[in-house]
Amino acid sequence: MDLDEVADRLYALPPSEFTAARTAEARAAKDEGDVRLSREIAKLRRPTVSAWAVNRLAREHPGELAELLDLGERLRAAWQEQDADVLAELTRRRGEVTGTAGRLARQAGGLSAGAGTEVDQTLDAAVVDAEAAAEVRRGRLVKPLHYSGFAPAPIPRERPGPRKRSAEDEAEQARRREEAEAARAREREQARAAHQEWLQALETAKAEHEERAEKVARLEKKLAKARKRLDDARQRLEVTQREERQARRRLDR
Template sequence: MDFEEAADALYAAPAADFIARRNELAKRLKADGDPDGSTRLKALRKPTVAAWIANLVSRKVPDELDDLLALGDEFREATADLDGERLRDLTPRRHQLLDKLSKEAAQLAGEEGQKLSADVGQKLRETLDAALVDPAAGDAVREGRLSSALRHVGFGVVDENGEPSNVTPLTDERRQAARDRRKAKQAESDSAQEQHESAQREQAEQEEREAAERAKARQAFEDAVAAAQTAEAKVEDLDTQLDRAREALSEAQALVHRVGAELDEARRAARDAQKESREARKRYNRL
């Protein structure tokens, strides 16, 4: 274990165990052949309640804290560009993130058995805001080794006593790691946004295709209904014609029957008349 690992472990310990844990880790460093690290560790101060909760936030919800620090970068860029409109847009996000982190911090502290008083809550919020405003304060908060809450007062960052903050400066390597972490998160966020926009475009295109297919299917349905109605009308017309033809056929058959009967009667009458004519001729010839 080196000094950095020991310091991380120390500030991750419950506040009530800080002194005992510090002594234990200092002895371990010394036993491991690092007396300078042991001395440096013994000099680390016990965190106040607000500082301890800020360290807890750094360990438990690092992604949300990175969002806050990334927003601070945006604020500084907008300020450097004198972009008032962008600053106005960023301000509501600042308050929303601070509210969210403060609420999560209270919940995390409660899970650790630490109540969050109004005064501590205010100091925690000021610390988070200082992290957003000041890059050095942001790095210190993200590192999770605060011994005192921070507050930005316009000319710099001070601790809970109003004294200039004496947060331990980060090494270049650890500072770069923190910045790389934020950049990676921003790249991931940008990639997620691009994927979301791409998915939205694909969804819109799919909806357009489905709408076109529905319109085509509806037109085909309407055409089929129209064709069916035309066919039904034609069937009704042919049924009517068939009924009329059947009626005409029936009348014609009746007429044929009647005419046939009359023809048979006329033929009988003609035969009778011919027979009578022959008999009359015979009678005449006998005279």
């Protein structure tokens, strides 16, 4: 058993099952004598619902995800080459391919509107950013991804006038404000999810501690009884030995 093998099993599970399964895997590694692996397993973070949905997409629909990531790679290459025609064509296809992947991810069920939005943002990030694409392909996301850099877009064929540039600047500022607000909201959600995860871990640790404390108490009670029986047996032995010596002395007279 190694960390990759355990992580693949854990990140295939729904978030509601993750913490208990992680505790069991860590305990199993410790029981096998691999304390280092046990500690590494214990550090694995529970995924958010949206991250789990994307992980599920990577496992259950690799073909559709590969199509999305391939389109993103070609889109980035077209932007680097300033190929306006290819970039325009790929941009048109992007909405269709991303929409298909998003619908498949949502089939996991139990996704709120906010989680669905995070799925879309994660897939968009995978299209425009190579590092995000690698994370999504691996299938072990713990939180949604968000790309805040400059995304490839169709190359304008004419220089916009001052009024149009002003409107575009205002739109860009508004977009950045929305992204900043969304980022803060995601951070709060991630903090809440992390806190909830640790609460569940705390409950699991408490239950385990109580179970072991009860077991120790039962063993200590049994040990006390065994010691009492040992003391009684020792006293009987001493009495018997004394009586036997006295009987032997009477016999020798």
